[in-house]
Amino acid sequence: MTSMVVGTVPDTGPRPGRGEGGGPGGRQGRTAAWLIAPTVLLLGVVIVYPLVKAVVMSFQKDSGLDPATGMFVEGGGAGLANYRHWLLQECSQPGGGTIDCPPGNLGSQFYDALWVTLFFTVVTVVVEVVLGLWFATIMNRTFRGRGLVRAAILVPWAIPTAVTAKLWFFIFAYDGIANRLLGVVGIHPLLWTGDAWPARFAVVIADVWKTTPFMALLILAGLQIIGTDIYEAAAIDGASRRQIFTRITLPMIKVPLMVAVLFRTLDVLRIYDLPAILTQGGGGSGHATTTLSILVINQIRSGFNNASALSTIVFLLIALAAFLFVRFGGADVVQRPPRPPSDRAAGRWWSPRRAPGGDREPARPEEAVTS
């Protein structure tokens, strides 16, 4: 008897069922460490090592002929010179010392690239949120033909960006269908991939076309967890459709929406494929659609170390955006995805959903009075 009990107790410790058995650092901790180690090691090799190496390189001088001066430059420590090159637009001078980077030098394109990247980010994400909300609302109301709509909306998502870029390059050709359609409404043909603003909007249109489906699907998944009873209760309370949207729908899909916005924002901040193929980073005076990523690639040909400084700047910019979203934007990405029912994070995730549905609801009629 006793021997049996003794024998079974250690076995029931780390129960295979729920995963609560072994405390942190116990047997589960050791098992987890073995299971996770290969992934962490591999990511260390393919991400952390290159990242650290890029940072180290960014403080090194590029040896070889300086493209700005035509002089041979020795390698060696560069201090912050590579960062000053981009951020302060400093170029080295033949006789030593620095001057403002002349036009034509890639360094002088930094702020243009930064602004156009931010322009793409803000414009495409805003348009995608608005269209995505609209599409998701339509799909959420639909019962017949849902499969067809879902398939149709997945098509732009599935097409490789390189093909998307070529497809829109054809659509935006001078004799292409876009200009023909504009001709129907009496607008002169545009040089879509030649002039600065048309080229920028060509990139925006193609990107919005391709990625609105992703946004719509994420929002739709958020909409589908809202029970119809809340809407019915709101209707009984006499809420207008706008009130229902701003006071129920939006708060309830806030988290999935912010996650989608976060993903898309970080995606556009590193955008390369679309402008690189559709407009070759050109347009206007020559670099109207050169994003930060394109600038890094252009720089690589004239110096790895300087390119590393720029790519580190891009990395820091993206890390900053991610931090701001997670810290202040409510894009609660880390806590949510792995949500075993026993986890405390589960409670965290559910509570904001209850708030607008349950606690806030009585407050709504008051709003109706005041407005």
Added chain:
Amino acid sequence: MTAQTSTPVTAFPDDEPVAPSREPRRFRPTRATAGLVLIVVWGLAPFYWMIVTAFRDVGFTFDTTPWPTHVTLDNFRTAFSTERGNHFGQALLNSVIIGVATTAIAMLVGVFAAYALARLQFRGKYLVLGFILGASMFPGVALVSPLFQLFSSIGWLNGWNYQALIIPDISFALPLTVYTLTAFFAEMPWELEESARVDGCTPGQAFRKVMLPLAAPGLFTTAILAFISSWNEFLLAAQFSTAKTQPVTVAIAYFSGQQAHQEPYTAVMAAGTIVTVPLIVMVLVFQRAIVSGLTAGSVKG
């Protein structure tokens, strides 16, 4: 709507809820249908135009007839022709090799991490998750200059060095795999494993006969997502591929025509159709699973 907002709340709700709920309901069918048509046109019209152009004679490249005219298969022949230095057939094979290898490595390594993250309690769990999510948002361009220097110094930037394409692809395929699988695993009814063992299965049997069939759809969907992400990759491939290992995305982007500076539109559309159709078929067959994989983790569902 405006009438609703100005109505005092003190009014009896008797006739109130009827108005707002019935009014939109009556218009719903037509408006919803119009919306649906709009979404379908949005998704399919440019894609349709690509296919129509792919089958159109090169002399009628800019014909705007909305249905197929001057149908020919010449563009597909041009796409596969190697006369002008394009190696589209080889590029297709390269993309398959790179995609399969990347997916296999990411799945083999990621499945263990995802299992641990979804099922085990351990210290530093959220740190690991944060790291993996951070990795999935990592800008690929930050890999290019250090890896370019490294790969060129060890001679990987010429010849048949597929690993120069597969290794960088792991950087986005592995976080994607772990992230998606973790969400799938967290939703699985793991109690069944215990029940199977109570019913007399060995741990191995419980895993193989009960849990594996249940996990199969999630594993499969994740593999499809990883494969698509690798198949569609361009930035890293454009830097690290050689004339021999070039994948389709790079081949299409740099497809050269008869004359320099003249875009061979119809041939490129044919090539684009070939690259896209397998993906579209996958999407159509597995759309439900793909949507659940894409949205896994973003919401509870």
